[in-house]
Amino acid sequence: MKLSDLGEGGLIDLIRDWTSSRPPVVVGVGDDAAVLEIGGAEDLVISTDASVENVHFRTDIQPADEIGHRAMTGALSDLAAMGATGIAAFVALHAPPDAAVEFVHDLYRGMERVASPAGVQVAGGDTVRGALALDITVVGVVPRGRAVLRSGAREGDRLYVSGALGRSEAGRRLLSGEAAPGVPARFRSAAESGHRAPRPRFDVSELLMRLPRRPTAMIDVSDGLAIDLRRLCEASGVGCSVEVERVPVDDAARCIAEGEGRDPLSLALEGGEDWELLFAIGAEGAGDLEEAARRAGLSVSAIGRILARREGMALTREDGSRRELPLAGWDHFARRS
């Protein structure tokens, strides 16, 4: 069997079987990040994110600092999704021998632009001749036993997502020329910067970790709300219901989708790379969360609730209609859906 037959999810399931998780590894292959209990007041949280030319980025249309910036955001977002604080990043740089030193410098400048404000230092790595790629391993800490996994959602929990979705995909469509013409400048600028310079949502995760009742489960929206919500529900062994009118679609994404005659919701459900946080929280904690977010000036939207597994994963409309959460999303070893 080939990897393309198996798909990325199938491969990760196999790798989980091939590897082991016993102390001090509390969480191994399969969540946003691994959790290691090393004694002391804090657990280690570690995640690796690979970025490869012509899969994750294109050097013909993206400057090097943007490539580095986006790669570091993707890596650090996995720490935010565990409720962890970042410390350090390790970068394996694959580059052709004829790459310009200035290009590589710009990659690092882009990475530092995201890492530094998050208190994360590039503390090591490796350099090797090869097709251009950046593999970033990030290391963070979380108070012992408090990492927020994908697997803790329980029936009755409320589902929230931070920020607004679809902006990065809208920006990608604009920059690649796929979007219809006539997008107002303010939306064009917002979507492009959303795609080019996204940030990990440590502001949101820090707020969540200070709540008296923290989230029961969390994941970052890397591959689109549909696929990442599915991952959270599958890891938790639950179902869910999402009220589509409550899904926060970015204004620029809405404008760009409508210009193409597309349902704006599709950009939010399938777009990916917005790096917002999707989380479940016990119903009794919802009020505190919303109050804290309001005080902090951070946007979080209640989009639905966690159901029993047998109830499936559904999108519902105010008119009472209901459909299954789409399977669409990004798979590195299969075709783009």
Add this chain to the structure above:
Amino acid sequence: MKLSDLGEGGLIDLIRDWTSSRPPVVVGVGDDAAVLEIGGAEDLVISTDASVENVHFRTDIQPADEIGHRAMTGALSDLAAMGATGIAAFVALHAPPDAAVEFVHDLYRGMERVASPAGVQVAGGDTVRGALALDITVVGVVPRGRAVLRSGAREGDRLYVSGALGRSEAGRRLLSGEAAPGVPARFRSAAESGHRAPRPRFDVSELLMRLPRRPTAMIDVSDGLAIDLRRLCEASGVGCSVEVERVPVDDAARCIAEGEGRDPLSLALEGGEDWELLFAIGAEGAGDLEEAARRAGLSVSAIGRILARREGMALTREDGSRRELPLAGWDHFARRS
């Protein structure tokens, strides 16, 4: 300027300038591994090692388990070289979509074969479509403040190396058909397994860390004694003198070199990938070291001493002749020397 003009060492120097090292990063870019002081009784030691097809391995002549085995050894050896104990490894796997699942399974089996006896778990990583590569980030711990850096060697220290050198390069020459025919079977087998299934020397590093006087500086011999000794001396700001008759050349390597009419020492100086440990230790600790190694049945050889920087880095012979330590060694962005 291109990376090939700069060379790998020059690039790493630049990356060190581009990045920062402030607490909790105690040691950043430039040593075998980074050291992070995270509070508590132990420091974190973290290193990344990239392995790329046709640079570090060839799928046409190496089975997948050997590729995984060698990659994991190279990564973990950096922890041994800091005196650290390994905990976990994170693997970024780049693979083409038409790669066989069995091939990938064999890669992981090879990695586990080295990781598991060292108490190291593959706890995470990433999978991505691309040219075959394995980037491994390893995480270990060392008692606080006790990581052995490259930079601590002082004038008058004794220089030691564990095991014997040149075996991996001898095996590579045999397996690639470069070696002259007529190598006795026992040497052939020893050299081939030295190349195919090397092990990180945690046995040696654990012994060293239990000594009342620990090494002042240490590095693993990844690129050959000449280049790695040069790195240790440069990081420490010292010179050195190596008595070439004392350099432990592996028996199989000696036989294979002599069959080709080469100086066996050249395999030890330039061969690389033996993953032995090269270290400096205060003269007053040398007796304890040799006694402890003898009791443990581990081979360590006194090969020379640390001098003041102004005395340079020299190879000396019993006949009193002296030459500069060769510059030869592996550079990923330059040509093979």
